[in-house]
Amino acid sequence: xxxxxxxxxxxxxxxxxxxxxxxxxxxxxxxxxxxxxxxxxxxxxxxxxxxxxxxxxxxxxxxxxxxxxxxxxxxxxxxxxxxxxxxxxxxxxxxxxxxxxxxxxxxxxxxxxxxxxxxxxxxxxxxxxxxxxxxxxxxxxxxxxx
Amino acid sequence: xxxxxxxxxxxxxxxxxxxxxxxxxxxxxxxxxxxxxxxxxxxxxxxxxxxxxxxxxxxxxxxxxxxxxxxxxxxxxxxxxxxxxxxxxxxxxxxxxxxxxxxxxxxxxxxxxxxxxxxxxxxxxxxxxxxxxxxxxxxxxxxxxxxxxxxxxxxxxxxxxxxxxxxxxxxxxxxxxxxxxxxxxxxxxxxxxxxxxxxxxxxxxxxxxxxxxxxxx
Numbered sequence: 001x002x003x004x005x006x007x008x009x010x011x012x013x014x015x016x017x018x019x020x021x022x023x024x025x026x027x028x029x030x031x032x033x034x035x036x037x038x039x040x041x042x043x044x045x046x047x048x049x050x051x052x053x054x055x056x057x058x059x060x061x062x063x064x065x066x067x068x069x070x071x072x073x074x075x076x077x078x079x080x081x082x083x084x085x086x087x088x089x090x091x092x093x094x095x096x097x098x099x100x101x102x103x104x105x106x107x108x109x110x111x112x113x114x115x116x117x118x119x120x121x122x123x124x125x126x127x128x129x130x131x132x133x134x135x136x137x138x139x140x141x142x143x144x145x146x
Numbered sequence: 147x148x149x150x151x152x153x154x155x156x157x158x159x160x161x162x163x164x165x166x167x168x169x170x171x172x173x174x175x176x177x178x179x180x181x182x183x184x185x186x187x188x189x190x191x192x193x194x195x196x197x198x199x200x201x202x203x204x205x206x207x208x209x210x211x212x213x214x215x216x217x218x219x220x221x222x223x224x225x226x227x228x229x230x231x232x233x234x235x236x237x238x239x240x241x242x243x244x245x246x247x248x249x250x251x252x253x254x255x256x257x258x259x260x261x262x263x264x265x266x267x268x269x270x271x272x273x274x275x276x277x278x279x280x281x282x283x284x285x286x287x288x289x290x291x292x293x294x295x296x297x298x299x300x301x302x303x304x305x306x307x308x309x310x311x312x313x314x315x316x317x318x319x320x321x322x323x324x325x326x327x328x329x330x331x332x333x334x335x336x337x338x339x340x341x342x343x344x345x346x347x348x349x350x351x352x353x354x355x356x357x358x359x360x361x362x363x
Contacts, residue, residue: 094209096202101222105193106205106215 013049171319178358180316192259301355
C-alpha cells in the first residue's frame with residue numbers, strides 16, 4: 001500500500017475530524033472522521049485504524065477499517081478483509097475480500113454516480129465544525145489531535 | 147496453478163490459494179436453490195436479501211443479474227452479549243428480541259423480492275426465531291420468495307455450521323464457518339407452523355441431512 005506517496009494526503013490514526021472534509025487530491029485516512037467526506041474525482045483509502053461516521057463521495061474508495069455511513073463512488077468500492085461497513089454502497093464496481101463485514105445494500109450503477117439524495121443521514125456535524133469546506137485539510141483548523 | 151485462482155476479488159492469487167486451502171469449499175448441488183433462482187432472476191432490479199455472512203460470491207451473483215443486493219449477518223449480530231438481559235425470574239437471562247429487531251432487519255414493509263434465509267432458523271436463539279420470521283414476512287413483498295435450509299435429526303447436534311456461497315444457478319459451495327452450535331431440529335410440521343402466515347411451502351430433501359424449503363410470502 002502506497003501510504004506515504006507524496007501526491008496523497010495522509011491523515012494519521014491519532015487525528016479526529018468533526019465536520020465536512022473535502023479535497024482535490026487522493027487521501028489516505030487512518031484517523032477518525034465524523035461528518036461528511038467529499039473527494040469527488042479522487043480516491044479515498046480508509047486505513048485499518050480508520051473509524052468513519054460519515055457519508056463518503058469519491059471516485060474510488062478502499063476500506064480497511066470501520067465505516068458507518070454510505071459510500072458513493074463513481075468508479076469502484078473495495079472492501080478489504082478487515083473492513084467493517086454499516087451503510088449502503090452506490091458504485092459501478094464492487095470488490096469484496098472474504099472476511100469483510102458488510103451490512104447494507106449494494107446498488108451497482110452502470111453510469112457514473114451523480115449526486116443523489118442520501119438514503120441515510122450522515123452523523124450530525126458538531127457545533128465547532130468549520131463553516132466552509134477547505135480544498136485540503138488544514139492542520140490547526142479542522143484537525144483535533146486526540 | 148496460481149493462474150487458476152483468478153484475481154476475482156482483489157486478492158493476489160497466492161492469497162486466494164492460501165485462503166482456499168485453509169477453508170476449502172465443498173460444492174453442493176441444490177434443487178431448492180435452483181428453483182429459487184429460476185423464480186427470481188427476472189426481471190432485473192429486484193431487491194434480494196442475504197441473511198448469511200458477507201459473501202463476495204453471493205454479492206457478485208446477485209449484482210451480476212442487475213439486482214440490488216442486501217446483506218445482514220443476523221447470526222453474528224445475535225452473538226452480541228448485550229442482547230442477553232436479566233429475565234423476570236431472579237437469576238435467569240433472556241434474549242432481548244425486541245431490541246434486536248429495533249437494530250436489525252429495519253426495512254420498510256414489502257422491500258424484498260427474495261430472501262436467502264439459509265439455515266439461520268436452526269442456529270438463532272430461541273427467542274428470536276419467530277420474531278425474525280414475522281419481521282421477514284413484513285419486509286417481503288407479496289409473492290416474494292424465501293429459501294430456507296433446515297437440518298434433519300440425522301444431522302446430529304455437532305453438525306458443523308457452514309457458510310453458503312453461490313457458485314452458479316444450481317450449485318452452492320459450503321465453507322465451514324464459526325463454531326455456532328445447532329440449537330434445534332425442526333420437524334416438517336414445525337416448519338409449517340413457523341411459516342403459517344406465508345402463502346405456501348415446498349420441501350426438497352437433500353442427501354446431506356438438510357431439508358431445503360422454498361417459501362412464498
